[in-house]
Amino acid sequence: MALTVEQAKTWLEDFYTEIEAQKQYLSDLDTPIGDGDHGNNMARGMTAVHEDISDADFASVSDLFKKVAMDLISKVGGASGPLYGTAFLEMSKTAAGSTELKDLVSAALAGIEKRGKATTNEKTMIDVWSPMAEKLNSDEAVSEADIDQFVESTKDMVATKGRASYLGERSVGHIDPGAMSSGYLLKALVKVGA
Ligand code: ADP
Ligand code: MG
Ligand code: MG
Secondary structure (H helix, E strand, O other), X not given: OEOOHHHHHHHHHHHHHHHHHHHHHHHHHHHHHOOOXXXXXXXXXXXXXXXXXXXXXXXXXXXXXXXXXXXXXXXXXXXXXXXXXXXXXXXXXXXXXXOEHHHHHHHHHHHHHHHHOOOOOOOOOHHHHHXXXXXXXXXXXXXXXXXXXXXXXXXXXXXXXXXXXXXXXXXXXXXXXXXXXXXXXXXXXXXXXX
16 A cells, blocks of 8 residues: 555654664674674664654655655664665665555666675565565565564575675574564564555
């Protein structure tokens, strides 16, 4: 269904709350296969988003997402900052014409894939965005349990992109931190009920 500005704000505030609550866990996931900063990176970005949107009015979902994109690009840093920033920038462009979830998620996925020069099965956030887009595009209902499964699927994968790829086979057995944070984002979206 189509997302309103109010629903989009609720989504982002819920994600902010979840990131604050899971900050340590996300950095812990990033410790064995990365540099242990993913939770802190995301918390820095989402704090900026929260400060910029909580008391502000936005004329459209497109304007709101543009603001979010700028905050994430300038505040998150690392590999994930430009990727999440691109996701929101692409969603902002798409939202000018449609705020249907399938259109938004498909646009975000395409942006992440292009920016990260990556595809599915490389143990990244794409392994959550891609099956999510697929389900939405086939008009299937997506539950929180489905999303948990997408996140969990990264555990058995060998990383071939990002810092975790330096470990090769030794990356197996660990959930990808960016997949986990993307799971929180998409679960919060499902909860909004748009
Ligand atoms: P950094 O690795 O620079 O410290 P973060 O820890 O914030 O950045 O983010 C790491 C996450 O970014 C990974 O868990 C993965 O999901 C995602 N990621 C890294 N490289 C890519 C890529 N090329 N394409 C898609 N996602 C990627
Ligand atoms: Mg990191
Ligand atoms: Mg880092």
